[in-house]
Amino acid sequence: MKKIIRPLIGLIQRSFQQAAQPVPFVGTQPFIISKHRNIMALYDLTPEIGSQHFIASTATVIGDVELASQCVVWYGAVLRGDLNGIRILNRVIIGERSVLHTAASLPNGMPAVLSIGNNVMVQNDCTLYSCTIGENCFIGYRSIILEGAKLEDGAVLAPGTVVPPGRLIPSNQLWAGNPAQYVRDIEDKDLNQLSYVIGNQFAIAREHDYEYLPYNSAYLQKENSPEDSNPELVATLRQYENWEEGQVKL
Numbered sequence: 001m002k003k004i005i006r007p008l009i010g011l012i013q014r015s016f017q018q019a020a021q022p023v024p025f026v027g028t029q030p031f032i033i034s035k036h037r038n039i040m041a042l043y044d045l046t047p048e049i050g051s052q053h054f055i056a057s058t059a060t061v062i063g064d065v066e067l068a069s070q071c072v073v074w075y076g077a078v079l080r081g082d083l084n085g086i087r088i089l090n091r092v093i094i095g096e097r098s099v100l101h102t103a104a105s106l107p108n109g110m111p112a113v114l115s116i117g118n119n120v121m122v123q124n125d126c127t128l129y130s131c132t133i134g135e136n137c138f139i140g141y142r143s144i145i146l147e148g149a150k151l152e153d154g155a156v157l158a159p160g161t162v163v164p165p166g167r168l169i170p171s172n173q174l175w176a177g178n179p180a181q182y183v184r185d186i187e188d189k190d191l192n193q194l195s196y197v198i199g200n201q202f203a204i205a206r207e208h209d210y211e212y213l214p215y216n217s218a219y220l221q222k223e224n225s226p227e228d229s230n231p232e233l234v235a236t237l238r239q240y241e242n243w244e245e246g247q248v249k250l
Contacts, residue, residue: 054205
């Protein structure tokens with residue numbers, strides 16, 4: 001019996017593996033099928049995306065996620081609204097490979113929704129887990145904010161900061177370290193610089209978005225050739241050159 005069942009199981013496994021492989025060629029051109037979708041519904045939960053946004057082709061937005069207008073989600077970032085919702089307001093930048101996800105519930109009974117206010121910069125490789133981020137906040141590279149933590153308006157985290165569960169970061173303060181500790185107060189010039197960084201990131205994202213059009217923007221960088229600027233003059237000069245070489249008979 002084993003001699004019959006074992007080859008049969010192997011045949012079934014190979015069939016499933018072959019079915020999961022991408023189609024290698026269509027005609028003479030290589031054609032690869034990707035199962036990745038950067039905006040994906042989960043159960044009956046569908047992401048709601050506002051206007052003037054940019055979600056990179058390799059980013060992933062899943063489930064109960066609300067993005068307001070002028071938000072940028074860079075390459076490799078993941079927003080996973082499966083166990084709870086993610087609420088993001090206007091002008092928020094999510095850096096490359098950052099992960100935003102949620103818990104089913106919090107030990108203190110507070111809502112486990114992950115919320116981010118207006119004008120927030122989340123740099124690369126950050127992890128945000130069922131936390132609350134106020135307005136005008138800056139979160140440095142590879143920072144981790146755990147469940148129930150809250151950043152008040154204008155709070156800044158230095159790169160590599162770890163905010164423990166339930167920790168409150170007061171308004172207009174810079175915190176750093178693992179666990180996070182107070183460093184100094186934030187000045188007005190720091191907030192002005194944050195606005196500049198967010199505006200610059202949005203401008204760069206718009207340039208990336210242009211490249212997904214049927215024709216990219218490379219032609220905008222090309223200098224006008226003489227034919228483009230004055231075609232009649234160029235035709236006359238060429239005719240004169242041909243006449244000098246004896247190719248044109250008057």
